[in-house]
Amino acid sequence: MSIIEAKDKISSVTESISQKTNSIEQIRYGCAIGAMQSVAAIPRAIPITHCGPGCADKQFMNLAFYNGFQGGGYGGGAVVPSTNASEREVVFGGAERLSELIEAGLEILEADLFVVLTGCVSDLVGDDVGSVVSPFQERGVPIVFAETGGFKGNNFTGHELVTRAIIDQYVGDYAGAKTKGLVNVWSLLPYHNTFWRGDLTEIKRTLEGAGLKVNILFGPESKGVSEWKAIPKAEFNIVLGPWLGLATARHLEQKYGQPFLHVPVLPIGAKETTDFLRHVADFAGLTTKSAKRKLESFIRKEETRYYKYLEDFTDFYAEYWWGLPAKFAVIGDSTYNLALTKFLVNQLGLIPGRQIITDNPPDEFREAIRGYYHDIAEDVSTEVEFEEDSYAIHQSLRQTNFGHKPPIIFGTTWERDLAKELKGVIVEVGFPTSYEVVLSRSYIGYRGALTLLEEIYSIIVSGSA
């Protein structure tokens, strides 16, 4: 194909993408009530859903089951109470039914925290959920509520609504002392990001290695509600990712006078992780000699191990006979998209072909996000697009010039067939990942980066014959 033809094709696509409509085909996020999964991500917390009969099942099965087969855990999945709203709740309102459900739930369920989440029905008929929940709160029941009707936004929006509800209604005011070296971490969206459990574990491990104490808040490494109660005691908040968590951090700044550190790039690999840890240590004021010694000794240990494995991997990377892909595309939420692009460009020396962010970040953050891609490496600048409709995304990928070799596509199950069509390979790294079983696997930090390399190149090698 001549260059001119290729160019023609590209321009036609740009045109079709610009005709953006409301349609979203092959979805890449849930709705606000999907944040019931953020509740399920807190050990011994249980969401209570006030919505139609399918909403809880739908959010769970898709965000948590057919996405890495993560499972329901303690209080998620089929455990989740729901009013299963019927015609009666639509016509007469559902407040009474919700109250009855909570009361009965307290008799049956064992939890440290309940979070009521509303769905479309409740938010449309205008149930006063606050007045249903507050008598329980006055009785000392650990329960909060968030209005998360599906039309209010996606599960990223819902996540921040739920987080804020727990902080304002359960954690509450605090005027006591701060705990030296304690930080709150706001990063990946639980369950939606397929690898969040392993990744949050790695974030906590490395921050502790650097000498900090960590409220990780979600996932297997969280201590549950006691950790949430300790949020106000932290010296500062870390927002790790391009935008999710910034609203929470700003709120905490107001509420508890906590400053926050925003690190847009979730670190993958030794260089990025080491920079991250030094940056955090600096912000935390870990300047004493012993603190510095601890930090640097941790970094040295981790880097030694990391580069030992990379040294061995180098034989493969340098002399694998049949060649390896050179260009890549990343289709995914802002946090993983940026983190992967950074790592693939800077650590592996791969060439960015197409980056598409799919989590619909609020407009106020988009300019900054574009900037991160412009400065992806000292000598590499790339563009990023924002698109949620898979039809447009796939058209865009079809028209991308990946050069003389097929690309690696870092994407989702939606890209499986497309990768075949392009004769490339697919690494499923985001929602939905329906063809991977994920337990503690992490792709970030020092350790996760090595796993990521194993995953990428196993897929490539295993597909070769």
Added chain:
Amino acid sequence: MPINLKTATVESREQRLGTIIGWDGKASDLSKESAYARGGCDAKCGQKARRICELRGPFTQGSVCSEQMVECQAGNVRDAVLIQHSPIGCGTGQVIYNSIFRNGLAIRGLPVQNLHLISTNLLEKDMVFGGVAKLEQSIRDAWKRHSPKAIFIATSCATGVIGDDVESVATQLEEELGIPVIPLHCEGFKSKHWSTGFDATQHGILRQIVRKNPEKKQDDLVNVINLWGSDVFTPMLAELGLRVNYVVDMATVEELAQMSEAAATVGFCYTLSSYLAAGLEQEFGVPEVKAPMPYGFAGTDAWLREIARVTNREGKAEDYIAREHERVKPRLQELRELLKGKRGYVSTGSAYAHGLIGVLRELGVDVDGSLVFHHDPVYDSQDPREDSLAHLIDNYGEVENFTVGNRQQYQFFALLQRVKPDFIIIRHNGLAPLAAKLGIPAIPLGDEHHAVGYQGMLNLGESILDVLAHKKYHQDIAAHVRLPYKKSWLKQKDPFVLARRAAAGSEK
């Protein structure tokens, strides 16, 4: 009550059939109370003849909605598009039904592809001003992108509450595009049981896709109403010189349209097939095969004989039945020896469970309990030959602990304590994880045809042997995890205590 195709909205299961989602007792008592036996209910249950006393408690866990069933039926028609007219949350279901669709296509040997579902992505302002303009846009997008042979529209709780006029848009676009544009009314809040979603899809297909006044008849074609199961019906029906037309999942629009040309309609589960089969008979004169479902010897024999009778192939059936009995008996005998004394528990959809319990009893497995997700006192044909529960009891005896509940995990603990099974059989999610944490393994019947017919008995027997070995895993996990239920609740012997308390309270 005949099927009413005059309106675009399907009548819900509870309106048509008196469907219930809460009941607990002996299977024979439920059968007596059901319409086929005309047992009825005492006066305070209301006027409807078929209404059965239903247990309703204050505590409920998340169920499943009609819209999900529309997604997994209309959304899995290969050359159609389903538009989900809803906020984005309803669209989340695309993930599971895509995975199931792809794996189903693969086991059926069809080209694997992603499904074609489009969300209209309604936002807050659409709740105020209405969403029909977005619906129209999405229909046009569907047409432009995929040139589908039909476009289905699934409504949602949100569009139901705000009252979007979906039908006008559909009618207008159907005329303009020249393909069926089919509104499926499946608002979750409108029915207490998700199986109304099957009916909603089938209602739309009957109204707008099935060929009216077909020019030809295909007298060797049988409509098989199923889901994604492996192709066990083609070889079975080939023995009678019949061809299979699988509907609705993974069918093409043409395969749906030709249903009116077929010689008969059958299913593997009356819960799924009731509405469409009755509608095809009523509106298009395609006879529904009225027989027990094809499970176990008795059911499969009667089912084959009735198909043969309806399609005038009696001789062929007897020969095939005799051969199959001979073929499966030796291994069945071995399986019965191996499974002696094992206890099984079935927790699946309603009619399907009736069939599976029969198969377990053929295998010599003790079945003292079952949880079905709803109960239809009657199916749409109202023909007693379809009374699957009575067939079970007449051929295989009583089921002592027979429970109806829409997949309520909190009740499942006590239900399992009653019968202490060695394994359970499931289809829907959510119950196996609890059983697993009690050391009980589950057989998930993703392939719904696994236990169908004579071979099905052997298949299920082999699967039980496999899963009993799994016990090692489950006992280990049981020793290491805690359940999210209060000790006092786990001690509770009656899973319906709250419902009974509520009923007693309201009587006072």
